[in-house]
Amino acid sequence: MALIAKGLDGIVVDNTSVSQVTSETSSLIYRGYRAQDLADQCTFLEVAYLLWHGELPTRSQLADFSKSESAHRSIDPALIEALRHIPLQAHPMDIVRTGVSWLGMEETDTLHMDMPRTELAALKLLAKIPTIIAVGYRVKKNLPIIPPKPDLPFSENFFNMTFGKIPAPEVLKAFEVSMVLYAEHSFNASTFTTRVVTSTLADIYSAVTAGICSLKGPLHGGANEEVMHMLIEIGEPSKAQAWVDDALAQKKKIMGFGHRVYKKQDSRAPTMDRYGRALAKTLAQPKWHDIATIVEKTMIEKKNIYPNLDFPTGPAYYLMGFDIDFFTPLFVMSRIAGWSAHIIEQMKANRLIRPLSEYTGPEERPVKPLDQRG
Ligand code: COA
Numbered sequence: 001m002a003l004i005a006k007g008l009d010g011i012v013v014d015n016t017s018v019s020q021v022t023s024e025t026s027s028l029i030y031r032g033y034r035a036q037d038l039a040d041q042c043t044f045l046e047v048a049y050l051l052w053h054g055e056l057p058t059r060s061q062l063a064d065f066s067k068s069e070s071a072h073r074s075i076d077p078a079l080i081e082a083l084r085h086i087p088l089q090a091h092p093m094d095i096v097r098t099g100v101s102w103l104g105m106e107e108t109d110t111l112h113m114d115m116p117r118t119e120l121a122a123l124k125l126l127a128k129i130p131t132i133i134a135v136g137y138r139v140k141k142n143l144p145i146i147p148p149k150p151d152l153p154f155s156e157n158f159f160n161m162t163f164g165k166i167p168a169p170e171v172l173k174a175f176e177v178s179m180v181l182y183a184e185h186s187f188n189a190s191t192f193t194t195r196v197v198t199s200t201l202a203d204i205y206s207a208v209t210a211g212i213c214s215l216k217g218p219l220h221g222g223a224n225e226e227v228m229h230m231l232i233e234i235g236e237p238s239k240a241q242a243w244v245d246d247a248l249a250q251k252k253k254i255m256g257f258g259h260r261v262y263k264k265q266d267s268r269a270p271t272m273d274r275y276g277r278a279l280a281k282t283l284a285q286p287k288w289h290d291i292a293t294i295v296e297k298t299m300i301e302k303k304n305i306y307p308n309l310d311f312p313t314g315p316a317y318y319l320m321g322f323d324i325d326f327f328t329p330l331f332v333m334s335r336i337a338g339w340s341a342h343i344i345e346q347m348k349a350n351r352l353i354r355p356l357s358e359y360t361g362p363e364e365r366p367v368k369p370l371d372q373r374g
Contacts, residue, residue, distance in 0.1 A: 002358050009260065013187065013353070014195075018051060018341045021186045026262040030184050031055070036271040044179035045069060045154050048126060048337035051184055052119075052344070066153070072127035073148035073157065075099075075135070076106065080145060083135050092136050092329045093216040097209055099132035100125065104205025113203045115347065121204045122340035129336055130154075133329045134161035155179070158333070163321060170282045171320050174275040178313050181268040182331050184338030190214040190221065194339045198346040199353040211339050212332055218255060221335075224327040226255035227314030230295075231288050240294035248302060256311030257299050268309040276316035288315035 005011045019030045028035045031050050038047050042056065049057040049065050057065060079102050086095055103124065104110055113121065131148050138145050146161045155175050156166045166172075185191065193214040197207040215221035234243045247254060259266055280289045292315060299305050317327045 002356070004358055007260070008192075008355075013192075014346075015349075016186060016342065016345060017054070018338065018345060019184045019186050021261050023261050023263060025267075026264045027267045028185065035181055035184075035268055039177045039180040039268075039271050042180065043154070044176050044183065044334065044337075047180045047183050051337050051341040052122065068123055069127045069154065070148075070150040070152075070157070072124045073131055073150060075103075075128050075131045079103070079106075079132075080135055083132070084139055086136070086139060088140060090140075091216075092133065092140075092323075092326050093212060093222075093332070095136035096129065096132055096329045096332050097212045097216075099136070100129065100205060100212060101209045103128060104203065104209070107203075107205065110203040110205060115344070118204050118344060118347065122336075122344070125204070125208060125336050125340065129333050130158040131161060133326065133333060134158060136329075137162050137323070137326060167320070168282065170279055174279045174316055175320060177275045178272060178316060178330070179334040181272055181309055182313070182334035184335070184341065188220065189217075190335065191339055191342050194343050195346045196353045198343045199350055201350070204340065204343050207343050208336065208339055211335070215332060215335065216328060221310075221328045221331040223255045223308070223310035224314045224317065224331065225324050227311055228288075228318050228324045228327065230255055231291050231315060231318075234291050234295070237287070237290040237294055240291045241298055244295055244298040244302070254295070254299055254305075256314060257303075257305045257307055259306075259308050262306070262308070265306045266308040269307045269312055272309055272316060273307075273312035276312045276319070279316060279319050283319055285319060288318065 017031070019028060019035075021028050030038060030047065031054055033050070033056075038050070042050075045066055046056055046062060049062065079099065082102060083095065083099065086098070107113070107117075107121070135145055143164075146164055148161055149157055152160060152166075155172050159166055159172070159175075187195075190211040194207040194211040197210045198204070218226050234240050244254065277289050280286050292311065296307055296311070299307070313331075314327065317330060318324065322330065
């Protein structure tokens with residue numbers, strides 16, 4: 001019998017120069033830079049540039065890149081019209097998936113997208129996904145749509161399109177930090193999905209649509225939404241310890257904890273936690289972080305399991321004013337940077353991804369004609 005690595009646990013499937021996850025030190029570097037250092041010192045657009053070009057931009061390279069990004073923010077009126085007709089119960093991840101799929105239909109001959117067209121499509125996706133998310137948000141709330149403003153920086157423009165105003169600098173910084181920390185994470189499930197689709201020579205829009213589907217699940221990106229649902233269900237710091245004890249006694253998974261690769265602390269989590277707590281202090285809303293402190297302490301004491309990035313991101317996005325079901329779309333808005341870098345890397349050294357399986361069904365047997373099957 002072949003050795004089976006369920007969940008591809010421990011299997012190295014290819015090389016990558018985009019990022020490195022190191023299990024022993026629980027660290028993450030993008031093109032050589034620690035993710036938490038980038039979060040402290042760089043904007044999301046600088047990091048997207050780094051992921052795509054391998055180096056941080058100079059001031060003039062960044063100016064050109066920002067100009068190209070802002071030039072592509074608008075979405076076609078036909079797509080806005082299509083989004084106006086979404087079923088109102090639709091999960092925002094399904095709205096983004098549909099929007100990205102639509103963008104693919106705007107291209108000609110997607111079966112033959114060469115490298116320059118793919119790179120341009122990556123830029124369009126980076127610029128237009130925030131617009132799709134904001135339109136989805138406003139349609140769901142029956143609010144007038146606010147078009148993108150090319151003169152605003154990336155995050156300011158997104159907040160303006162979504163809420164009609166630009167928040168305080170602390171909110172913007174915490175949001176940018178989340179964008180930088182979510183941007184890339186080697187061969188996680190959704191990135192691997194985009195590489196599998198790309199390996200068949202399907203186009204970037206198909207790969208990203210599939211990546212969004214993969215990210216939606218609560219064992220992956222959807223965990224940030226589950227974290228906030230949990231904090232709300234717990235309700236008060238005084239109830240947190242008993243809630244976690246009870247959940248663990250019932251063998252429930254506590255969302256926002258644990259990781260396939262990291263054995264200790266996810267190196268991104270303390271950075272996001274720091275900015276989230278600063279935000280809570282500015283807004284004088286300490287409750288969610290007080291509950292989170294007890295949940296985290298209990299998980300480490302009882303299970304030796306540490307928070308992953310989704311744990312601090314959940315309450316931070318909540319405090320910024322986002323509805324819970326929009327948390328994972330925000331993850332998409334950032335991870336498009338990493339997905340695109342991997343899609344391009346896969347295209348440059350492609351081989352069809354096609355693993356094997358160990359068959360456990362019936363032995364080979366003859367087909368009985370229908371009238372002999374009883
Ligand atoms: N809460 C409680 N127990 C957990 C746990 C969690 N969040 N994560 C892992 N464990 C426990 C499992 O119950 C299991 O215990 P057992 O060996 O006694 O059965 C053990 O740790 C291994 O867990 P397993 O689910 O097999 O690990 P995995 O590598 O397959 O899964 C995750 C990794 C991320 C899917 C898993 O930790 C999880 O489901 N976390 C919650 C969802 C989440 O936050 N996802 C975002 C990831 S960035």
